[in-house]
Amino acid sequence: MKEIISKKVQDMQPSGIRAFFDLVLGMKDVISLGVGEPDFVTPWQIREAGIYSLEEGFTSYTSNKGLYKLRLSISRYLKSGYGLEYCPDEEILITVGVSEGFDLSLRAIINPGDKILIPSPSYVSYGPLTELAGGIPIYIDTKNEGFKLTPKILEKHIDKKTKAVILNYPTNPTGISYTGKELNEINKIILKHKLLCISDEIYGDLTYDFEHTPFATLTGAKENTIYLNGFSKSYAMTGWRVGFVCGSKEIIAAMTKIHQYTIMCVPITSQMAACEALQTGRKSVEEMKREYKRRREFICEGLNKSGFECIKPDGAFYVFASIKKTGLDCLDFAQRLLKEQKVAVVPGTAFGCEFQDYIRISYASSLDNLKEALIRIENFLKNIRR
Amino acid sequence: MDEILEILEKDARTAPEDIARMLKKKPQKIKETIKKYEKEGVILKYKTVINKEIIKDADSEVRALIEVNITPQKDVGFDRVAERIYSFPEVSSCYLISGTYDLLLIVEGKDLHTVSRFIAEKLAPLENIKGTTTHFLLKKYKEDGVILKHKEENKRIAISY
Numbered sequence: 001m002k003e004i005i006s007k008k009v010q011d012m013q014p015s016g017i018r019a020f021f022d023l024v025l026g027m028k029d030v031i032s033l034g035v036g037e038p039d040f041v042t043p044w045q046i047r048e049a050g051i052y053s054l055e056e057g058f059t060s061y062t063s064n065k066g067l068y069k070l071r072l073s074i075s076r077y078l079k080s081g082y083g084l085e086y087c088p089d090e091e092i093l094i095t096v097g098v099s100e101g102f103d104l105s106l107r108a109i110i111n112p113g114d115k116i117l118i119p120s121p122s123y124v125s126y127g128p129l130t131e132l133a134g135g136i137p138i139y140i141d142t143k144n145e146g147f148k149l150t151p152k153i154l155e156k157h158i159d160k161k162t163k164a165v166i167l168n169y170p171t172n173p174t175g176i177s178y179t180g181k182e183l184n185e186i187n188k189i190i191l192k193h194k195l196l197c198i199s200d201e202i203y204g205d206l207t208y209d210f211e212h213t214p215f216a217t218l219t220g221a222k223e224n225t226i227y228l229n230g231f232s233k234s235y236a237m238t239g240w241r242v243g244f245v246c247g248s249k250e251i252i253a254a255m256t257k258i259h260q261y262t263i264m265c266v267p268i269t270s271q272m273a274a275c276e277a278l279q280t281g282r283k284s285v286e287e288m289k290r291e292y293k294r295r296r297e298f299i300c301e302g303l304n305k306s307g308f309e310c311i312k313p314d315g316a317f318y319v320f321a322s323i324k325k326t327g328l329d330c331l332d333f334a335q336r337l338l339k340e341q342k343v344a345v346v347p348g349t350a351f352g353c354e355f356q357d358y359i360r361i362s363y364a365s366s367l368d369n370l371k372e373a374l375i376r377i378e379n380f381l382k383n384i385r386r
Numbered sequence: 387m388d389e390i391l392e393i394l395e396k397d398a399r400t401a402p403e404d405i406a407r408m409l410k411k412k413p414q415k416i417k418e419t420i421k422k423y424e425k426e427g428v429i430l431k432y433k434t435v436i437n438k439e440i441i442k443d444a445d446s447e448v449r450a451l452i453e454v455n456i457t458p459q460k461d462v463g464f465d466r467v468a469e470r471i472y473s474f475p476e477v478s479s480c481y482l483i484s485g486t487y488d489l490l491l492i493v494e495g496k497d498l499h500t501v502s503r504f505i506a507e508k509l510a511p512l513e514n515i516k517g518t519t520t521h522f523l524l525k526k527y528k529e530d531g532v533i534l535k536h537k538e539e540n541k542r543i544a545i546s547y
Contacts, residue, residue: 024545034545041540124547172547238542290389294408301407344545367397367404 012128017350020334024344031373033361034344036172038317040236042273043284049276050240050269058268064260065252066094066244067271073278074244082214084222086246093245093252093259094266094274097238098202100259101228101245103129105198108254109226110135114163119149121320121351121358123172123200135163141354146311147174147320151185158189164196167215170203173351173360174320175296175313177203180213187218197225202243205234205285207315208293216246223248233316234285235277240270292317295363295370302374303361306381317364320348324357326384334359340383341376390419391428398432437534439526447494448501449478449523452509454489455516464488467514476504487519498522 003010015021024030041047065071071088078084086092095101102125106116112134118126120139127137140157142149154165167186170177178186190197199215216225230243245255296319300312303321310321323333330347337343348358363370389409393400402420406413423429438447456467464482468489472480479492493509495501501522510518526534 021545025543030544032544035542036546037542039540039542290392294389294393297410298404298407301410346545346547350547367400367408371404 008132012131015124015350016353017331017334017347020331020338020347023335024338027338027342030338030342030344031365031369031376032344033363033365033370033373034346035362035364036346037238037364038233038236038288039364039366040288042235042237042240043277043281045280046235046237046273046277050273053269053272058272060268062265062268062271064256064265065092066266067268067275070094070271070275070278071244073275074246077278078214078246082217084214084217084227084246086227087249090249091246091252093256094271095230095243095245095259096263096266097232097241098200098228098230098243099125100263101230101243101255102126102198102200103133104255104258105226105228105245105251106130106133106135107258108251109164109196111163113161115159115161116163117154117157117165117195119167119171121147121171121173121348121355122166123168124350126166126168136161138162139352141352143354147171147176148178148182149186151189154186155189155193158193158195162193162195164198165190166198166200168200168202170207170212170313170315172203172316173318173346173348174311175316175318176311177207177210177212177314179210180218183213183215184218187215187221190224191220195224197221198228199225200228202228202230202233203316204229206289206292206317208289208296209314212315226251231274231277234288235274235281236284236288237270237273237277240273242266242270242274292363295365295367298367299361299363299370299374302370303377306374306378317362319361319363320351320355320358321361322357323359326381328384330356330359336384337377337380341380343373343376343380388419390416391423394420394429435530435532439534447496448498450493450495450501450505451521451523452491452493452505453487453519453521454491454509455487455518456489457514457516458488459514467512470512471509474504474508476501476508 071092074092075086075088078086106129110133114135115138116130116135117138117140119142130137138157140149140153145153197215201214204212214227216222216227227246231237296313299319303310308321310319313319323330326333330349334345334347346360348355390405393405402416403413406416456464458464459466468480468482471477476493476495477491478494481490482488483490493501493504495504505518505520
């Protein structure tokens with residue numbers, strides 16, 4: 001019999017920690033610091049807008065690019081927030097979360113054998129989607145640079161097959177972000193080598209110590225930048241699956257070609273809710289942001305006290321903590337912590353095979369949970385040391 | 387508003403040590419600030435929100451919203467009459483409002499009879515009170531930002547990227 005599954009998909013590496021995830025999902029009464037989404041429910045007025053749109057009978061397709069009024073709101077938001085100008089007709093596409101936007105970006109630009117640079121640790125989908133699109137992911141280990149991509153290590157990895165650089169800041173899993181000045185230095189290298197930048201800024205609104213700078217706002221960057229953002233994290237709307245891509249007319253047209261055949265359009269209810277989010281949701285975003293910031297201080301102080309080495313995150317809601325001192329591999333650590341103390345974290349290898357000395361801790365959890373989890377982690381460490 | 391107040395308004399039990407960790411300040415400093423707020427009357431009281439709707443053997447309690455029309459007095463306006471009214475322990479809230487009447491009261495009593503008697507015998511006969519309209523409360527859905535039915539929880543899965 002012929003093989004059913006395509007060679008390309010067979011070659012995709014299954015996540016090594018799938019079994020661990022199943023273990024977590026099968027256990028009860030676990031305090032989970034392993035969640036990659038907000039613990040808040042979508043603010044009510046946004047949910048209500050979704051309900052109202054259903055009552056009014058908005059149950060049809062929208063234009064492939066998404067509701068014009070949503071694209072217009074996004075365009076206005078970017079203009080007033082960052083001075084960034086994108087034309088709602090031709091330069092904005094509404095996608096099923098950043099995930100789809102990211103996949104489209106790669107499929108629109110990659111020719112077989114093109115190299116895509118990915119600072120690692122990185123979000124789980126970047127590498128596999130690059131391969132699926134026919135590209136070659138080149139990981140840039142940022143461990144020794146404080147998890148930051150520097151112009152120097154970036155340039156070291158560029159050759160004539162390099163097509164694009166992926167940025168994600170604040171970063172999942174490290175929470176690290178970049179100041180405008182740091183981004184400028186990176187941009188210089190990108191411009192020098194005429195590369196594209198795919199910038200996943202889904203956590204941009206959750207930057208705590210300085211202003212978030214969209215990559216496209218840098219001098220000369222806009223033309224070569226694919227700007228990805230969405231509503232999932234800042235508006236606590238993960239399940240609605242709404243994101244957007246901004247880029248040049250040509251890039252958006254290319255992405256829309258694929259999008260129209262695979263997705264057609266983002267569900268109208270979600271798009272209606274997203275319109276409401278932009279109109280009235282900013283106050284909720286600010287409130288949630290303040291809450292995450294307080295939790296960040298709380299968890300970082302607690303982890304440092306327990307002897308973990310972790311770089312204080314600038315944004316998002318993750319801490320990428322080193323467990324090297326324990327002598328345990330991250331999967332062992334996570335499994336034992338789960339079984340012995342019922343606390344779930346994500347093993348570092350999920351974000352790159354070289355991060356076996358790290359775990360990702362999410363602080364998108366209530367203060368009571370964080371407090372209890374810190375006590376349990378402390379107990380766990382005592383047991384290991386014994 | 388100071389973040390300390392924002393935190394305490396959400397959960398008055400948050401320990402000063404925890405607030406200190408969240409705001410990256412010294413616990414002693416947080417304690418002093420809270421003391422200061424208490425002294426200045428910014429923080430008036432810490433209380434527990436109890437859902438009496440679900441306590442079976444709770445003393446039955448009747449609440450009424452009472453609209454009161456009053457004649458303002460020279461120099462002190464509504465304040466003196468208001469004071470005479472809100473000083474009754476039966477009055478749990480008292481607001482001066484715009485519109486067709488002047489004061490809105492929330493009055494509590496153990497039964498309908500008690501509340502009615504309070505209105506008829508204490509409140510209505512007061513000098514300067516022109517009239518009252520009483521609305522008895524039938525069901526509480528939400529109070530001071532707290533929904534009484536259930537605690538809203540996020541139904542997210544336990545682990546994800």
